[in-house]
Amino acid sequence: MQAQQVKTWCGEAGFSHAGVARAHVLRDAEEQFKAAIGEGRHADMHFLERDVDKRFNPEDLLPGCRSVIVGALDYRIAEQPASDKYRMARYTWIEDYHQLVKRMLQTVVEKMTAVDPSVHCRITVDSSCISEKNWAVEAGVGCYGKNGLIHNDEGSYFVFGTILTTCEFDVYDSPKKSDCGDCMLCVNSCPAHALSPYKVDANKCFAYQTVENKTPDNSVLADAPLVFGCDRCQEVCPKNKKNIGLRPNVLKSSLFLQLQNEEMENLSREDFKTYFGDTAMARRKYERFSRAISAKKSKNSE
Template sequence: MRAIAEDRSKLIKAEAKRLGFLSCGISKAEFLEQEAPRLEKWLAKNMQGEMHYMENHFDKRLDPRLLVDGAKSVISLLLNYYPEDKQIENTYKISKYAYGKDYHHVIKSKLKELQEFIAQEIGEVNGRAFVDSAPVLDKAWAAKSGLGWIGKNSNLLTQQVGSFYFIAELIVDLELQYDTPVTDHCGTCTACIDACPTQAITDPYIVDGSKCISYFTIELKNEIPAEFQGKFDDWMFGCDICQDVCPWNRFSVPHNEPLFDPHPELPSMTKKDWEEITEDVFKKVFRKSAVKRTKFSGLKRNIDFLK
């Protein structure tokens, strides 16, 4: 049985690589004991802000067997999004993950292919694909699967390629060979904590979501609190500061997924271009982009706050 699980795992990992995933790790589908008290404490301190969806499905977030009947394995996958063409200096910035097409659609289609491959090569398998859109603690599963460690900025980090990648999962009722976690390599470094302009990283490994620039510019639907004026370092959608300063990201390499390439106009847009952006230009530059989530009115609000 162990040999079968090992062969199946190798097969799945080889196909994941062929589909363009950076890496693939597998862990046993079970209750996340260590994460339970952490999540409970985080919610009790209201670090979720207005992200009320974080309060829902507490048990499902911690136990994948409540999401997929008979779940035995969590297959975690990483997909690189680090761009070759970046925005010019001294302009209003968007997080690198949102440069190209919405990652949900790009990754979902790859996961569907992987599911079809498993059904074809191994047999009918009951499973579900997840891309940051359901109650799954993706970073915890990726760390458990040996794909990296959760750093002091609460992102998954790897020694090989840093942290500019998406995390996705397939939860399946298939017995596989399980990987083991890697060790933490943050050491005494506090670069991310020191660099955060809103002091959202309250302690090593703890991020107050309600103070994060990404939260203010994407999740928050009301007005941005005046006390944070002048602290956004020109970020108008998301924020990459804690990743940009991380020493491990000097090993980031550009992705090779054409769908993640930015609209040709985006990298060279100046502050003036952004301040004068029309809804038509917004729709053209961010067609099928994750930036559409904040809507034109939300992006305008963010830009006005930065002026």
């Protein structure tokens, strides 16, 4: 199949960038990953300790896998949240990307199998153990940044999904080299001192503390820049300062952006469902949300 054809389909689905990597075992990345786990940089995310081999060998996840297609969705929208005290990470401002990106990739798979019904595909969006970050680099859709995220010319506000496929392509993309140069803005601006170049210590990272940690301290929730997630190391990145161009029409802003400070403070369980139900925040319970809001409210009133 022609790689350009599948990239065109990805564009039609709403992806800002797409690339195709030849499936192989990512030995270097596996070593880096094992080192990070060995140092305990994954905090309590024990799911990262499982199936380590499969993460870097797509054939373990899809027998006969020959290629990995990566779609990158730029999730910036023009709307801003009404609340200035209780803010959430940008990736929550739209429909939960796990569902959105999966649906977008599904349309690409349908077009591929219409052309060649013998092709097998498996879609991943944080849904399997595959390391989407590493495959994004392999497929040339970005490069490693010192803030631990993948960047391309337009910055880092991208989420990724992959299609593992038995399909072979006429040409393949190549990995891009890191291009941060001497810049250290993200490392020096991280409020949690969680960053050293290209490495994130999740134990300290506010994104871990506010989203993944099941028992975070109230003081940590109060100090975190955001109620849910953290964007500081992206906000300071010069690559993210470029103007927002035309947004893909797949992005719809979430209802919760309309909530004022007081409405956030008094949100009932039912309202939480109404306003946050379609966002990635709904993956965490209402109790978790209201605890974070209370911690921030106490800090604000000090």
